[in-house]
Amino acid sequence: MSEEILINVTPPETRVALIENGSVQELMIERSRRRGLVGNIYKGLASRVLPGMQAAFIDIGLERAAFLHASDIISSNGDNPGQSIDEQLREGQGIIVQVVKDPLGTKGARLTTNLSIPSRYLVYMPSLKSAGVSQRILNEEERQRLRDLLNRPEGERIAQNGGFIARTAAEGATEEALSSDIEYLSRLWQSVQERIASAQPPSLIHEDLPLALRALRDLIGPQVEKVRIDSRSTWSRLNAFAEQFMPEMAEKIEYYPGERPIFDLYGVEDEIQKALERKVELKSGGHLVIDQTEAMTTIDVNTGAFVGHRNLEETIFKTNLEAAQSICRQLRLRNLGGIIIIDFIDMEDEEHKRQVLRALEKCLSHDHARTHVSEVSSLGLVQMTRKRTRESLGHVLCVPCSCCGGKGSMKSVQTTCYEIFRELLRESRQFEMEQLLVLASQEVIDCLLDEESDHLAELEQFIGKPIKLQAEPLYSQEQFDIVPV
Template structure:
């Protein structure tokens, strides 16, 4: 698989596009003034205890109080409360020695929130989910500091190794190395990327994270809630940390600072692939040059068209997302069941991509085209699970119900990516909206290809005068290219009665061809 990362830096923030085989599958947007990102640490003040929910509302500086449930408190909640108070009152310029910190007994899983947070204390919390819609941030007290090879979890001494490392010998080796180098009162989770790494590399990563914890301890000194104690690395760095590996073929960046940081980072993890990092400075917009702008325009919005002519309707409600699959004009056979299966499989692949691309979370209900055979329903479910396997967010796919609906749940960490893909209609002066004009040529050729493949001859295309000029301009015009490609003459006529994006095909008898 050809994997590319395109990074577009602008004054307002950084946009990051992940391409797989030239197809856009993830789009991340980091605003320059973004607050309350996942992983940020805050000193919060408990404002209200809600025994009925077994939760608390905590002031971290957002317009709405953040939510902290008992299950997100961490077994070491009492140790965190004690550490917070000690760090805030600490007078030592170098800070107290965390390795000598006395860990408090763990809280019980079935306990009550008012037993732990009685007195509404100040507490160190981490953003678990960003503010979404009308909800404030979701918090956790299970503090974790992620690095490239390891994740540090203070207040325990547990060492765990990723289950994705299948070799038992390698797991044992990594366990022994980490147990030998980790300081007291720090738990360590060894990530999959650590496989095959030596002691020096693991120790350097661990030392960086321990320094980060010392920085947190220093920032708590004399702080008054609500206050940001430590910001997660910017999204560009964190995505590179989580995504970038030897599978990538190219990383294109239009900012010199990010380019230098990324190149040095790649030299660390894969020295022989440092040349995949490319600096883009030829004057053109990097997203335009790599076709990302066009893909964004065609992929976002209520309707998503598929190559076969089928299309998806994606609707968002407060409770869930609903996706409706509609068949197009393509037929693989005269068998209705086979046609439904083919269309559903094509739709399933696009739905899996859309969930990643838009970062859709929560409950998703998909209304596929009805199929009668149980084996086809099972094929579709297995295909959907396969298409969603590369998705880093936690998810679950349920079998198709007797009503023909598939239910999917996907972890929601950040607000859904929404991009307005309509533009002002030049024909009606802005009173209506139309599909993006940059896709019109593709739409016409898609329809032309279908007609030619179904033995239609002597075609006449009628379009708006401006579109006519675009299609016929120059010796090697688009009309000329179509003529060579499909080996048949194609007449193009203009009509000022048409609105800008309207077009129709006519046969030799000047009768409109309707699909």
């Protein structure tokens, strides 16, 4: 698998696209006015402690208080004894926390006291008592080699009161590269401790790298052929970062000077627009329908125009196999997280069900986010979860519709007309007036004067008062006002 990383930089926004075999697989967007908070370490202040929820709200200097659950509080000796929240924290107490989830919708940031600071190959964790190795490294010999390197000699390789975890990128890394990372993380943790000692809550102690550098640290690997950046200043920063922390990758970093925007060149802009749509077309003629709600994301698979060549079961099987691959790409592309329910087309053959589920799991193995897939439920639904740390692409780029308020539908013109009739009748009985003025959108006024004119005349005769109509160009189809005159 060949990969390329594209980085588009403008003063208000940085965008990163991961291209696999010529297809856009992941998109990350960070805006200068609204940078992500995941990885940031704060000295916070407990503003509310709620034993009934076993949680606390922590003031870390943001607009909304952040959320800390009792299970995310690690004691000084590095474990979680399962104590009640009011036994571990009191209101007004200062506490060192790290953001693990950005604020999402109306929810504040999610916090933990189990701090972790990543580098290229390692993650330093003050609460860790021994070295660890990423579960994605499957080769047992390599896992043992990394453990030996991190534990030998123990006094030099394990920082005081903490330990290191080898990341997936550490597979095959030399002893010198790991030693360099250990030294860097030890120095960084020392500076963090010094800021913790002097800072007053609420205050920011440590901020994670900006998106361009974070992408270089987390995404680049042996399979990445090129990293292309369209900003010369960012290219210089990435080069300096690579020469210090990953010299073997420095030659892969290129400055893109072309006049044509780099995202246009690779078709990324078109993919962004498609990723905001509800419907996803499949090559076979089938399609997916993706609906994102606050509680979960649902994905419905349909055969659409695909009629197959053999029989119905074979048609369904092929559509579901193609859908499994497309779903994995859409989850990464749209950065969908939390609970995800997939409604594959019903299959009778148990072997077909197993193959579709295996295809889904195989595709998800390339995902950088942690995922878990359950078995097919009794209703034929596949339930899965995907770790959510940052807002989805739709939430970053879009806001709820000003007309429908994010519902995705509006009351029909006829519905609004009948609501107006009921309100006219109500107001005529409540107030003394000579006539009533109806303010509504042009579409509603046209309907009242045309299709509903007979009903309007009957109502006018029934209440015994004239009704005047006035179109308001700024009103939506649902809005109206009745003004007694």
